[in-house]
Amino acid sequence: IGRTVHVYPEIDSTNSAAFSLGHSGAEEGTVVIADSQSQGRGRLRRPWQSPPGRNLYTSILLKPPIEPAVAPQLTLLAGVAVADLLSTYCPGSIRLKWPNDVQIEGKKVCGILTEMRTSGHGIDYVVVGIGINVNIRKDDFDESFRNLATSLRDETGGRMLSRLDLAVGLYEHVERRYARYLAEGFGPLRESWLQYARIVGEPIEVIFRDELQAGEVIGLEESGALLLRDDDGREARVLAGDATVKKK
Template sequence: MKATLKNEIIKRLVEANGEPISGQQLADEFGISRTAIWKHMKQLQEKGYAFETVKKRGYVLTATPDTVDDANISMALETENFGSRIIYEQSMTSTQAIAHNKAQEGAPEGTVIICEEQTAGRGRMMREWKSMKGKGIWMSVILRPEIAPYEAPQFTLVAAVALTKAIADISGVQPEIKWPNDLLIEGKKCTGILTELQADPDRVNAIIMGMGINVNHQPNDFEEEIKDIATSLKIASGKHIDRATLVAKILYYLEIYSAQYVKEGFEPIKSQWESYSCTIGNRIRATTLQDVFIGKAIGITNDGVLQLQLDDGTIKGIYSADISL
């Protein structure tokens, strides 16, 4: 779907790089009246975008708001398709719940659901996921890969690689991947991934890829029960991170790696995953729904299953578990 006109206007002003563009020029380029352009500019100002009006010469974009709204993300997008439809609200119950509905209604691959604050954010195993206003990235992306349902869990690992690379590019800090779905910095969690499926017995209709990233949190922003185990990109890098630019970079890598997965399978991505992993090579405790296994994590299979060498030497395949290091 085409980006909205407001997003196109912002993109055009960013590309102008400080050169004023007149209302008439914008009106001609977008095929609408000058009054319509003026109305769009007014609405953008209300959202926190600022313009200088250079006498007789036109508009210059001077400031953008610290939000993850669709216009802000669109101007940084480098994708073919992912992010061409962005559903953004200040506050949502859970982007994951909304993405499920949109996927059922037929939303295309690469649709993004994102907000500033979630009031009922959820993590794995139905845990609560705290989603503080304006501090993090709380988003769900709809993927529609042509794969069988048993392959879907590997998409958590694909997303982990995409997220790791995007975070390193934008923040300068390299997170580690804790199998299967956490990103850690210096042993503390900065990101969680929630992969959910809409599938028939033999085919995936949609993967709802939920991502929660603690971006600009200060230490005091974390509640007592998680403050010793959670961190943010700001705490780790010492700088404020532009969340919209990070979202655009995540979509860039997610598009590349999910296409690569569909074409070539997990193997080429697996070696990248292993290079960022802090699980492999370590003695760990894996708590599954039924049991607890302790042993050395010796690798993941081409299907993304964790291989645990138990103390008696046997190898146990772990499909889903909570891992403590």
């Protein structure tokens, strides 16, 4: 990963750029990185604030030999790789929140957006977009996010961190996890994801398009769906939405 790197001072979205590169046949592992994004995208069509000089916005082009139905595994893979990386900065306090947030002390430090192109043959390519709040300060966030988001700098004593070091570390960790995923499948990844998420046994609520699902988490499916058991003992799978852990 990162044999070919496209660097931009500003771009609409690194995911869009990587998607176009995929379309024109760029090799697997090609990455796009930008100092700022004018149209940074989040999950569920939300915008992703992307000011210059502060954070990491990068997208990785992958061509995994997997079925489209299990592509959400790549989001989980990226989450685990980011957690591996950030654990070297904040040992023990990195937590994954299903499906794709990386948190420190309950606040979001990284978001992941996976998009793919499929054809009759299955997956053509996948773009894994990763945004990490690196040096942005609490007060720079829009007010509505201030209590929900944090940055690596704010969590590590306030010193400016090298975005280059982080980017290199990120590509190394994604490469390591991806190689193991291709060789051994989803199993080891699921274990690591569940360890970082510490969510099994927790009561949660998930809201998606005004529908609420509630229950105790019992596991993580191959598809990347969260498996719940509701109050009546029925099992339910949650494929998308915003999850909140309920206090017992």
